[in-house]
Amino acid sequence: MTMKYTRMNSINRAHTSLGFGVIELMVALVISMFLLAAVSTVYLSSKQTFNTSNNVARIQENSRFALHFMNQDLRMAGFAGCTRNINSILDVTASAYDANLYDPSQVVGGWEFTGTAPGDTYALTTLDPASASAGSWTGMGASVVLHADLSSRNPVPGSDVLVVKRANTPLAVRFDATWGPSGSQFDIRDGRPIDPANTSKRLPPIDQFDLLVLSNCQQADLIQNTDSNPDSTGKIGRVAGAGVPGNFDPAASPLSQAYDDATDIYAFTSHAYFVAPGNDGNPSLFRLSFSNGQPAAGEEQELVEGVENMQVLYGEDTTGDDIANKYVAADDVADPTAVVAVRIGLLMRAISHNEDFIDESQKQFFIADNIEIQPIVDPNHLRYVASSTIQLRNLGL
16 A cells, blocks of 8 residues: 555656646747847837937037037127228239138128028938039129139038138237338237246247238228248238238238237138038038138038038128118128128038938928928938027127
């Protein structure tokens, strides 16, 4: 009897140790697959939400950064010290001269890309600079095509070009005596207070062909320094026939007045803003300085990435009250000296694309008033429109 009971217990233990059957295993696999699919869905959704939020944050940050650069420059446009008027001695007959870049009475300049005026619809099908030529842009005033120094920087099609001009921070330089209206060269000295512990101060750096503004509270003159090394020779000059665009002959084109040791000397700043391919291939906002007359190759500065398109409108004062009565494209400005405000519109896009994102080629973006841009190129990018209107406050002084 005892042997039989022991045998039955062995059989029962054997049956309980058989493990999962095929049916139990398949059920477990199906449940695991559902759980894995659910976890994967949550993960992918969270990743996409994170990428979208990150792209939105970067676009907004880049747009604020881009507008900050241009707004700051535009708020100082036309600054000339304690006077409003700058008389230019630059050679306006030189082949490289363009009023958009060098005329101080026209405190802003620019070029309009064909087909992007207010009320137009522009299909942005490519960002390849080779698809546009200098003739694709029309400038403000007498300027017809885009200046050669800008067209060689590979601006992308569809975007405008903006130029801002002003006197910059005063240099710590003084004349040693009075500079007569017809003078071509004169001595300068360090204008900083003498420090007993440092009597061998050097002049602030002034390079050959730098554009300089001589200013007092009655008048200001714009010249191009032609002396090769003012910080060591202690001289600046304005002889004709040197530099780009160069000076008129001092004898034939005198300064507006004589300048003495109370004169402030400023570096003249002329900045051109445009959109071009950046170092990583994405469209970016660039700035090119013409403060030395003719910029050297590679001097353009990449400021902000992700700027796909820029539209600029100019507020023209037609009644003489320093208030813009209409906003027009660069080539529709009737009087460049009457521009008192600038409206900027930027089409920003995320640096990385997302295949799951909505096709932006089916959307329309209205920039700088009612200019419609359709971004058919690279459609799977998050995009954002940023805009700003700036009063040129120095013109109201």
